[in-house]
Amino acid sequence: MDQVGMSCLKTVTKEFTLESYGKNRTEAVAAVFAKLKKEAYAAVDGLLIHMQPQDVILLGEEEKTKVQKFLGFFAPREIQDYYIKLKVIVTIQYI
Numbered sequence: 776m777d778q779v780g781m782s783c784l785k786t787v788t789k790e791f792t793l794e795s796y797g798k799n800r801t802e803a804v805a806a807v808f809a810k811l812k813k814e815a816y817a818a819v820d821g822l823l824i825h826m827q828p829q830d831v832i833l834l835g836e837e838e839k840t841k842v843q844k845f846l847g848f849f850a851p852r853e854i855q856d857y858y859i860k861l862k863v864i865v866t867i868q869y870i
Contacts, residue, residue, distance in 0.1 A: 783870045788829065789818050794860040800836070803859040811863055818867070825868040835860040 793810050797803030815826050837858045844851045 784824070784868060785821070785870065786866060786868050787819065788864065788866050789815070790862065790864045791815070791818075792834065792860070792862050794835075794858065797857050797859075798855060800838075800857050800859065803836075803857045804861075807859060807861050807863075811865070815865060815867055819869045821869040823867060823869045827866050828863055829866055830862075830864045832862040832864075833859070834862055 791811055791814050793807045793814065795803050795806035795810060797806050812826075816823055835858075839856045839858075841854050841856075842851050843854050
């Protein structure tokens, strides 16, 4: 209790490399940032107060389109799959 009146807010900058899949680019990026939130909470020893991205670097992306057919030839439909890999540098404030 000798730290009464002192700031307990800590700031750290972390770098995360994350990858994810989605139906399109927007869903894939949203999935990466959902993973980022979980990773950031696990990376700090305390309660996360604020997280601000400093830089987002695209490491790789790939779009695949394939045709799926029911029983080989009935009702063909296109399935689109999007892969993205990002390096995200964030500043985290926690107590």
